[in-house]
Amino acid sequence: MILTLLTLAFAAVFFVWGRLRADIVALIALLALVLGGVITVPEALSGFSNSIVVMMVGLFIVGGAIFNTGLAKIIGAKLLLLGGSSPLRLFLLVMGATAFIGAFVSNTGTVALMLPIVVSMAAGSGISASRFLMPLAFASSMGGMMTLIGTPPNLIIAEVWEEAGNAPLTFFTFLPGGLICVAAGTLLLIPLSKWFLNRRHKDSDTRRQGTKSLTELVEEYNLSTGIFSVSVPDNSTLAGKSIAEANLRADYGVDVLEVRRADRHHKILKKIAQYAPKPTTVIHGGDSIYLRGDLPDVERFVSTYGLELVSDGAQLNDFYDIGLAEIVVMPNSPIQRKTIADIGFRRRYGVNVIAIRRKNTYLTADLAEIRLHEGDVLLVQGSWEAIGGLNSDQSTWVVLGQPLAEAAKVTLDYKAPLAALIMTAMIVALIFEFVPPVIAVLCAAILTILCGCFRNVEDAYKNINWESVILIAAMMPMSFALEKTGISEMVSSTLVGSLGSLGPLPVLAGIYLTTSVMTLFISNTATAVLLAPIALQSASALGVSALPFLFAVTFGASLCFASPFSTPPNALVMPAGQYVFSDYLKVGLPWQLILGAIMVIVLPLLFPF
Numbered sequence: 001m002i003l004t005l006l007t008l009a010f011a012a013v014f015f016v017w018g019r020l021r022a023d024i025v026a027l028i029a030l031l032a033l034v035l036g037g038v039i040t041v042p043e044a045l046s047g048f049s050n051s052i053v054v055m056m057v058g059l060f061i062v063g064g065a066i067f068n069t070g071l072a073k074i075i076g077a078k079l080l081l082l083g084g085s086s087p088l089r090l091f092l093l094v095m096g097a098t099a100f101i102g103a104f105v106s107n108t109g110t111v112a113l114m115l116p117i118v119v120s121m122a123a124g125s126g127i128s129a130s131r132f133l134m135p136l137a138f139a140s141s142m143g144g145m146m147t148l149i150g151t152p153p154n155l156i157i158a159e160v161w162e163e164a165g166n167a168p169l170t171f172f173t174f175l176p177g178g179l180i181c182v183a184a185g186t187l188l189l190i191p192l193s194k195w196f197l198n199r200r201h202k203d204s205d206t207r208r209q210g211t212k213s214l215t216e217l218v219e220e221y222n223l224s225t226g227i228f229s230v231s232v233p234d235n236s237t238l239a240g241k242s243i244a245e246a247n248l249r250a251d252y253g254v255d256v257l258e259v260r261r262a263d264r265h266h267k268i269l270k271k272i273a274q275y276a277p278k279p280t281t282v283i284h285g286g287d288s289i290y291l292r293g294d295l296p297d298v299e300r301f302v303s304t305y306g307l308e309l310v311s312d313g314a315q316l317n318d319f320y321d322i323g324l325a326e327i328v329v330m331p332n333s334p335i336q337r338k339t340i341a342d343i344g345f346r347r348r349y350g351v352n353v354i355a356i357r358r359k360n361t362y363l364t365a366d367l368a369e370i371r372l373h374e375g376d377v378l379l380v381q382g383s384w385e386a387i388g389g390l391n392s393d394q395s396t397w398v399v400l401g402q403p404l405a406e407a408a409k410v411t412l413d414y415k416a417p418l419a420a421l422i423m424t425a426m427i428v429a430l431i432f433e434f435v436p437p438v439i440a441v442l443c444a445a446i447l448t449i450l451c452g453c454f455r456n457v458e459d460a461y462k463n464i465n466w467e468s469v470i471l472i473a474a475m476m477p478m479s480f481a482l483e484k485t486g487i488s489e490m491v492s493s494t495l496v497g498s499l500g501s502l503g504p505l506p507v508l509a510g511i512y513l514t515t516s517v518m519t520l521f522i523s524n525t526a527t528a529v530l531l532a533p534i535a536l537q538s539a540s541a542l543g544v545s546a547l548p549f550l551f552a553v554t555f556g557a558s559l560c561f562a563s564p565f566s567t568p569p570n571a572l573v574m575p576a577g578q579y580v581f582s583d584y585l586k587v588g589l590p591w592q593l594i595l596g597a598i599m600v601i602v603l604p605l606l607f608p609f
Helices: 002-016 020-034 042-050 049-067 073-084 087-102 107-125 130-146 152-163 177-198 214-220 246-250 293-305 347-349 384-392 403-409 413-432 436-449 455-460 466-475 478-484 487-502 503-520 524-542 548-559 567-576 581-606
Strands: 227-232 255-262 272-275 290-292 306-312 322-329 351-358 362-363 377-383 397-399
Touching: 002 152, 002 478, 020 042, 020 466, 020 478, 042 049, 042 466, 049 073, 049 107, 049 351, 049 413, 049 436, 049 455, 049 466, 073 087, 073 107, 073 384, 073 413, 087 107, 087 130, 087 177, 107 130, 107 567, 130 177, 130 548, 130 567, 130 581, 152 524, 152 548, 177 581, 246 293, 246 548, 255 322, 255 351, 293 306, 306 322, 322 384, 347 351, 351 384, 377 384, 377 524, 384 397, 413 436, 436 455, 478 487, 503 524, 503 548, 503 581, 524 548, 548 581, 567 581
Parallel strands: none
Antiparallel strands: 227 290, 227 306, 255 272, 255 290, 322 377, 322 397, 351 362, 351 377
């Protein structure tokens, strides 16, 4: 017992201190309990196989797909349109939408779905995301109090109530208390979040000096001038020819900047591939070719091969497989005084030079014959891998920005409808429980990968926040230690026994407080399992209805916000909001105490003793 208490104290102190990562603290505490013989190795590792933890991993991937396909940006834009520029209106929209979804989907799933949407919305409004993310986590837990399936503690008290010989609780028995909780909690969070969260990391998204977005590069170099989009019909004589065979530069004076090919056989599972032109690149029927040149030359080329001129003044604004970057010619570089043609960028490096910035002058015509000077900035286009490879020749030039990091920001927006379909199917499966929730989430995660919502599997794995996963998995076995050493039963029985003579309301308050305190250290599900039978026995000893006592257990277990690891949603938003442990104490603790007092007063009115 002493070792368990010391381990809890160590974890609490270091969580609050914040100098050591939360997942490392949790792992140290876990190892201490194992080495001390308090829990067994299987018990210690049980958290890593827990369905909630596995579901968190899948939800991180699904959330990444929502963000990666631009679906989050689309939904965030809709919310932003409704909320306008008012932070209060946006705050209320986030709270309302999250609470509504949380009534039907697990709070963990709700946060994973809403998190990328809210981050995109915050970026679009210019408001710090930390202003919304912690309230988002809290709203998901409050919303779960409105229905039977909203959160596991609801199911636990419903089972205990029915096993005691009472009529089953209905799906919406929880709705009155949940609505009061959501309304009161939202009103309390408005000032608390404004005071303690709004000022944090306002400049966290500020772009590093010297790094330009792809859109900014397109605008700066005016890439809509002299760019033409041409479609290749299936019966065109160009279909089947390579770029070298077409001899566009010599015969027509035009350059091929990009070849784009879409899978026309799959409307839903479609794939758009972009190719940086090489001499061996073969043109297929149905391809779109982006050309640069003079309009008469382009029209002559189109007429010769039976092509279709789709757009005069097309823009290179989609960057799925190929992108743009700037490189600066270094002093004493061996390419000085050489022409673009002499260097052979396309042949040697797999990139095309599509513009040159010399001081304040932008050169886009007849680039092949321009001799390079020290300090010239070359705008190059090619595959992201080829652009990233330019970093290996830093004595010749310097690549501005981080091309591969920019590639990671590019959304596969043509996959947004597919991501929306997968997300909707997952939500339906979670609501109606066609399959276990963890299986529904894992199926959705696998589908997002197989359907191309990520460039590759590695991109999908990068979306998993392992700190949060390990934190929750390592803290879950703490319930075994508290139960095996008798700490849980001792604390609960002592508190309830000492208040029994004062009447049902003080006992109700004691159960609520005990549940809230225990949930700071163990999962809300484990807390509900331990305290629901004690609440039932206490009501029986007092000769009153057990229903308000059981509701005190589920509300106390679910509305725990003073710690980032008391519920999975709190941990999920911690890295994205760049919160530290003290943020949860500043916002969550007073809110938890005030909301707890409100619910202790309200519950006997809704469910009389």
